[in-house]
Amino acid sequence: MSSQPSNPTLSFELPDGSEATVTVQRLFNAGYAGKNQEEVRAHIEELAELGVPAPTSTPTLFPISPYLAQQTDRVYVQHGRTSGEAEWALVIDDEGRELLTVACDHTDRELETHGVAWSKNASPDVIGRRAWLYSDVADRLDRVTLSGWVGEDRTVIQNAPADALLEPSYWLEVLAERGEREPGTVLISGTITMDGGVDQFADRWGAALEDAELGRIEVDYEVVQMAAPIE
Template sequence: MALIRLDVVGSGPREIPISYVLNGGYAGRDTAQVQHHVDELAELGVPAPTTIPTLYPLSATQATQAGSTQVQHGRTSGEAEWALIVGDGPDDLLVTAACDHTDRDLEVHSVAWSKQAGPDILGDVAWRLSDVEDALDGFSLRAWVTHDGAETLIQDGSPSQLLPPRYWADRLDEAGLLRPGTVVMSGTIPMVPGVDQFADGWRVELADGEGNVSRVAYEVEMLPAAWE
């Protein structure tokens, strides 16, 4: 079971053992844009979901705050997201930055498999949802990639582009899954066209505009080739 450590704005350090991880997908608020994205991915061979939005259950071991991840080939990449974390119960909900590292080659066979093949890396700072729910749309959500030591902005948006945390909390509650230690990843925002996502490192920031920033930063290490 993963144990994550968060500095909660207004209340200080906290540790939460993670029991369940679920990854949201195709979770934009603009349904026409979501359908356009589905169509684009279908042209690349990625299977279309049967429902929109989607939710992919992952092993709890996928949640981490590690500063690096090891991959088997050069076609994996992150996604800037926020994560909803259930603390002690359904009234104890936290929001933090997150990055969903995904195997893009595996994605054409199964999106669920591609999510399971990489970690969900969580931020260092969190907010109580009850404190920021009305303000969250005004937060910024940004990501940068690193190539040969140079950093480039690859995602630049806000949570207003995605379904809100309350949407997922309500859906989990209806399904009996709003349990302590549950993490729900939000899905992601569009990438800047022309920026190479297959990078040496990723950095994500979720910021409230008042000086509080939740950060994810990690390096991507290629594993040696298999001895076959």
């Protein structure tokens, strides 16, 4: 009898040098989560022209397979039209502490035209290995920078204050209403505007959160295209 894959356990180094762990029970990807919903609607219209289905409401929240929460240096993809998205991740660790770290939601852009939820389940959410206590930065997210880059030369493709997105406090209320503000929950924030002049379909992706007091947390990974299937 085959067994189901076990839920992943992620480890984080905290600023004081201690370690936090979370066994991921629930993974969510938020979408269309910018605070300026007029800009969000304009973005939805742009995506619709590319064939991406429009959501019925915003912001969105997609349940994702928990095993896709990964701390990895390599993401395997099936073709050349996939890319990351710089995001923050809200983590409720095994002790019930609410942590903030960086994440990069790697997304299949071809599959996205058929269904956003499908595309989110096609590749991992790459999660940082360091984290902050959310309470330590909750009152200054306007001074925390979220950025994304591509390629070996780390060309910046995304850059904005973390509070350009709906804040973790908003999503904590949503999780509480759903009965999911519990240890083992990881929620990825949705992303910020991407520079259309930079090629997102790169062989490396990275993202970072930076705070003047607590320093920098980043992820950086190689994007590896698998061999063509025999079919």
